[in-house]
Amino acid sequence: MSSPRIVAVFGATGTQGSSVVQALLADGTFIPRAITRNSNSEKALQLKALGAEVAEADLWDIDSLKQALSGVEAVYGVTNYYDPKNFAQGHTSEVLLGKNLIDASKATDVKFFIWSSLPHCTRVSNGKYANVYHFDNKANVDDYLRDSGVPHSILHTGWFSENLWNYNNLVSVPDSNCLEVNVPKYDLQSPQYFTWVERDLGQCTLALLKHYKDRDSEVLSRTFYAVSEKLNYTQFASILQEALGRPVSFAPSPTTGLQELDDMYAFQSEFGLYPHTAIPDPRLVSLGVKFHTMEEFSQEIKGRYA
Numbered sequence: 631m632s633s634p635r636i637v638a639v640f641g642a643t644g645t646q647g648s649s650v651v652q653a654l655l656a657d658g659t660f661i662p663r664a665i666t667r668n669s670n671s672e673k674a675l676q677l678k679a680l681g682a683e684v685a686e687a688d689l690w691d692i693d694s695l696k697q698a699l700s701g702v703e704a705v706y707g708v709t710n711y712y713d714p715k716n717f718a719q720g721h722t723s724e725v726l727l728g729k730n731l732i733d734a735s736k737a738t739d740v741k742f743f744i745w746s747s748l749p750h751c752t753r754v755s756n757g758k759y760a761n762v763y764h765f766d767n768k769a770n771v772d773d774y775l776r777d778s779g780v781p782h783s784i785l786h787t788g789w790f791s792e793n794l795w796n797y798n799n800l801v802s803v804p805d806s807n808c809l810e811v812n813v814p815k816y817d818l819q820s821p822q823y824f825t826w827v828e829r830d831l832g833q834c835t836l837a838l839l840k841h842y843k844d845r846d847s848e849v850l851s852r853t854f855y856a857v858s859e860k861l862n863y864t865q866f867a868s869i870l871q872e873a874l875g876r877p878v879s880f881a882p883s884p885t886t887g888l889q890e891l892d893d894m895y896a897f898q899s900e901f902g903l904y905p906h907t908a909i910p911d912p913r914l915v916s917l918g919v920k921f922h923t924m925e926e927f928s929q930e931i932k933g934r935y936a
């Protein structure tokens with residue numbers, strides 16, 4: 631009997647990781663091992679009920695990582711810059727967490743590592759946007775991963791469609807039937823790169839996992855773009871309006887209240903997240919990913935804004 635193919639999924643109780651766990655469960659080739667700091671949380675128990683393994687580990691604690699990675703074939707790695715405990719340790723603490731995970735994966739002989747990453751704003755903007763830490767940190771981990779010798783792919787994500795409710799980027803205008811998409815610092819014409827995480831991120835991860843052996847030259851040491859669709863926010867507002875049956879406009883707010891996030895949006899508006907890439911990523915399409923459109927997304931979320 632062949633041994634079970636276990637994939638450790640970090641961030642499994644969050645937006646990214648839960649998409650990965652769901653995709654692996656639906657497919658059945660791999661057993662997802664959901665990694666969390668609290669295996670008794672409501673989300674962890676839900677994942678367990680769905681059929682995932684659940685294991686406790688903390689990215690700050692390398693021994694807990696090695697233990698949780700025992701018997702694991704592959705890892706989906708993501709760090710959360712804004713987690714209060716991580717954030718309290720300083721702007722670049724996320725780099726340490728990524729390095730810990732790579733070191734633990736190497737020590738436990740993980741065969742394939744997928745790293746969720748973002749562009750290096752400082753480098754891309756030639757120093758103009760030098761304080762978008764949660765981007766630069768992840769890109770700095772890319773470099774460490776490349777040097778580590780751990781077989782890997784890097785998966786870049788776009789702006790999560792789920793931000794509409796997770797970060798209140800779609801709000802009701804008081805005393806009216808209207809809704810506003812309120813992303814700051816964004817030019818009306820600048821494209822945004824949308825990722826419907828729930829539907830598309832797990833699929834992309836699964837495709838890489840399924841083909842890192844039989845199509846290794848297409849998968850290993852490569853950077854992919856898990857982006858569902860490229861649109862400007864005015865186009866996105868029109869799609870939402872059509873689906874939701876309510877007036878929706880794009881109304882850039884002056885600030886998020888956080889300088890780092892304002893700079894992040896200004897960077898994206900000025901430079902674009904992935905300007906040199908075809909969207910959807912044809913290499914992921916060729917590996918079997920069927921990306922969804924923002925029209926499909928908008929139809930699906932109707933109930934939330936009825």
Ligand SMILES: NC(=O)c1ccc[n+]([C@@H]2O[C@H](COP(=O)([O-])OP(=O)(O)OC[C@H]3O[C@@H](n4cnc5c(N)ncnc54)[C@H](OP(=O)(O)O)[C@@H]3O)[C@@H](O)[C@H]2O)c1
Binds near residue numbers: 665690710716
């Ligand atoms: N929102 C966007 O548009 C967007 C776009 C691109 C990239 N991102 C990136 O996405 C990342 C966050 O992903 P998300 O939205 O999926 O997160 P999320 O929904 O906020 O969930 C965070 C996850 O991280 C886990 N976690 C946090 N600190 C941990 C630690 N020290 N050890 C182990 N696990 C830890 C949490 O697990 P437990 O609490 O269960 O332990 C939880 O599963 C951010 O770094 C952000 O930069 C966001």
